[in-house]
Amino acid sequence: MFDIDKWQEIFATIKKNKMRTFLTGFSVAWGIFMLMILLGAGNGLSNGVAENFMRDAVNAMWLWSGRTSMPYQGMKENRQIRFTNADYELIKHLEGVEFTSGRYYISGNRFAYGNESGEYTAVTCHPELKKVESIEIEKGRFINEIDILETRKSVVLGKDIYDALFKNKEAIGEYVRINNVPFKVVGICLEGGGTRHRNAYIPVTTGQKVFNGANRLHNFALTINANSIEESKAIEDRVRAALARKHKFDETDRAALGSYNKLENYLQTMRIFEAIKIFIWIIGAGTLIAGIVGVSNIMLIVVKERTKEIGIRKAIGASPASVVGLILLESILITTIAGYVGLVLGTGLMEGVNFFVEQQYAAAAAANSGNGETIFRNPTVDLNIAATATMLLVFAGAVAGYIPAKRAARIKPIVALRDE
Structure with a gap:
């Protein structure tokens, strides 16, 4: 391995065929270079999409009421489903539900x-x-x-x-007026789900009392304790079944109870990116293999050119x-150096590219109070x-x-010496 004469011979052969060695090495370097670019780009897209999902809790779910679209137990379709505070208590204690919040809509919100x-x-x-919505308290x-x-x-x-x-x-x-009703400011926040922080949060019971909502709720935001699509669907089905029994509608009626399961979308999206990564590896490996095949072909030519020399070696x-x-070392040397160059x-x-992206992200975050989209x-x-x-x-x-080396090792001295 560390025979100085052997290495001198390898370098002499490489020096003698500079262009051939360069083109061989370039094909290997280009293969690993493209593999790194493809993997980096795939990671960038995957990380960006994952970060956008993280703006709210990844395991979040939203539910809202509507009108029934099918008859149920003798009752006609087009019935309005109305949530109340009792539904909040029902959902809050269901198995698999972590955090829950109800919401009563207030229209015409003028702040002063x-x-x-x-x-x-x-x-x-x-x-x-x-x-649920990853709200950050600034003050x-x-x-x-x-x-x-x-x-x-x-x-x-x-x-x-x-x-x-x-x-x-x-x-x-201080006090701000919301629709001419004074509210005391208790905090300043940054919203987790967007770049514009134009929401104000008030207690749901206060909103119901001050703005004539009685015990009415319009939707629910919750997080679920699930790690897979199957678990998240099971919890969603459990919530739908509980509300369907209470309000007497078919639990498969999406018009009566609308829902958005973020964890399901997140896991499905991440699966897509895992498939993309596999595809990238296949493309990159294919490019790399093309370069390696080029190296093998060159080594076959080297063996052919040095047939007589190999015969003399074996004869003595x-x-x-x-x-x-000797052949393996030359092949490994070319692929390793060229591959390392492509890798670097x-x-x-x-x-x-990452430095440039981070600069752009930081500028966008500064312009949007620390919440840049990407x-x-x-x-x-x-x-x-x-x-x-x-x-x-x-x-x-x-x-x-290896293949050219084995071919060289099988050459008989008498045959090699006759080679022209």
């Missing part, structure tokens, strides 16, 4: 403070909405259980509302193993993947040189 005013959205909710606090029980006129303002009404002045403890006592070792260039380029994030290649690719190259180089 001093001489400033604007149209924004007032969201009535329970405290657990903070976990103060979120709605709590005491607000719910005592129907306090408390409000948590989205960052955009605060900026528009207070102009960077202290807001905690060289063993078949030494002949095989590919990972380096993706690191450069579909492409961290397009880098894992070090384990790079190490695996390097080992694959060494193995491929050995395979590429």
Whole structure:
């Protein structure tokens, strides 16, 4: 392995055929370079989509009421389904449900403070909405259980509302008017689901009492304890069945009870990206194999050109193993160096792209109060993947040189010496 004469001979052969060696190495370098680019781009898309899902809790589910679209137990279709606070208590205690919040819609939400005013959205909710929608508190606090029980006129303002009404002045403890009803500001927040923070959150019981909602609720936001599509569907079916029994409609009636299961969509999307990664590996491996085949063909030519030399070696006592070792070392050297160059260039380029993407993301996040949208994030290649690719190259180089090496080892000295 460390025979200096053998290495000198290998380098002399490479130096003698510079263009051939360069083109052979280029095909291998291009193969691993494209593999790194494809893997990095696939990771970037996967990470970007996953991050967008993470803006709310990944295991979130939303339910809303509608009108029945089919008869049920002698009752006609087109019946209005109306949720109440009792439905909130029902859902909250179902198996598999983690956090739950109900919502009563308020229309015509005009906010005012001093001489400033604007149209924004007032969201009535329970405290657990903070976990369902990944709401980040920038200052103060979120709605709590005491607000719910005592129907306090408390409000948590989205960052955009605060900026528009207070102009960077202290807001905690101040009162804003929502449809001419004063609410005390208890917190400033950043919403998890978007780049515009134009929602304000008030206790659902207060919204029902102040805005004539009685015990009415329009929809529910909840998180579920599930790790697979099958588990999430089972919990969703359990919730639908419980509400269907209570309100007397067919549990398969999607018009009566609409739902959006985010975990199911997330897992299905991630499965698609896993399939894309496999496809990328197939394409990249195919490109790499094409380069390795090129190396093997070149080594066959090398063996052909050096047939007489190999015959002389064997005639003076060289063993078949030494002949095989010589050809294998040259093949491994070319593929390893060329592959490493392609690996470094590919990972380096993706690191450069990642730096540019992060700069753009940071600028977007700063412009949108820390909540930038993206579909492409961290397009880098894992070090384990790079190490695996390097080992694959060494193995491929050995395979590429093995067939020509075995052919060289089988050459009989007398036949080799006659070769022209």
